[in-house]
Amino acid sequence: MKEFLYKDLSYKIIDLSMEVHRELGNGFLEKVYENGLMVLFEKNNIKAVQQQAIKIEYQEKNIGDYIADIIVEDKIILELKCVSKIMGIHKAQLANYLKATGKEVGILLNFRNKSLEIERVVLQKSVESEKSATKKENIEMSSEEVREAKTELIRLSNDDKEREFYNLREKANKDRASALEKALNDGLGKGIEQGKQKEKLDIAKNLLDILDNKTIAIKTGLKEEDVEKLRS
Structure with missing residues (x-):
């Protein structure tokens, strides 16, 4: 055994x-x-x-x-x-x-x-x-x-070069996760307001399985129809 x-x-x-x-x-x-x-x-x-x-x-x-x-x-x-x-x-x-x-x-x-x-x-x-x-x-x-x-x-x-790319990619993933966590804890406020449209969409994608369209729109500053498009 x-x-x-x-x-x-x-x-x-x-x-x-x-x-x-x-x-x-x-x-x-x-x-x-x-x-x-x-x-x-x-x-x-x-x-x-x-x-x-x-x-x-x-x-x-x-x-x-x-x-x-x-x-x-x-x-x-x-x-x-x-x-x-x-x-x-x-x-x-x-x-x-x-x-x-x-x-x-x-x-x-x-x-x-x-x-x-x-x-x-x-x-x-x-x-x-x-x-x-x-x-x-x-x-x-x-x-x-x-x-x-x-x-x-x-x-x-x-x-x-592959090893350097791997380490940079891992660092970027951790930095991105930390940034998302901070943005979420701050109500996705200041950082999102200063962000570009693509950054808002990236954050919204991470929230699709967690929140409804209206809440995501409020937190990211996107329009509800833009959030709905991400689901299609």
């Missing part, structure tokens, strides 16, 4: 995640749920580190930094998402993060929908035989998903 690594801690994390989702509901950005979890971890005396930078090495070279959303008790990596559905690539990426950090358990939490979506990824290492020091990696995912992520990692490591 396969060992359930960090069973009690995993159940506690899931329980607290469900509490955050139940009380906040869906519709916020990832950072909001991340901060909510940190509040509950502190309240329950659970050691957790937020936004920890971890250097990723490949063939003894540093090829970039991975920013972990939350690491709990120095054992479990939490990756928070606000996407329509957790995809295979999300699990493959988390599996590679586990390899890079030496952790064995990671949990994907998707707060986007009415029901919290949870995926647990385990990277188990075991000695194949007493005569061999070779370790076999058993990942609870399809080999195709792992292969896809490994191919991406190798491609980035061999091409400086």
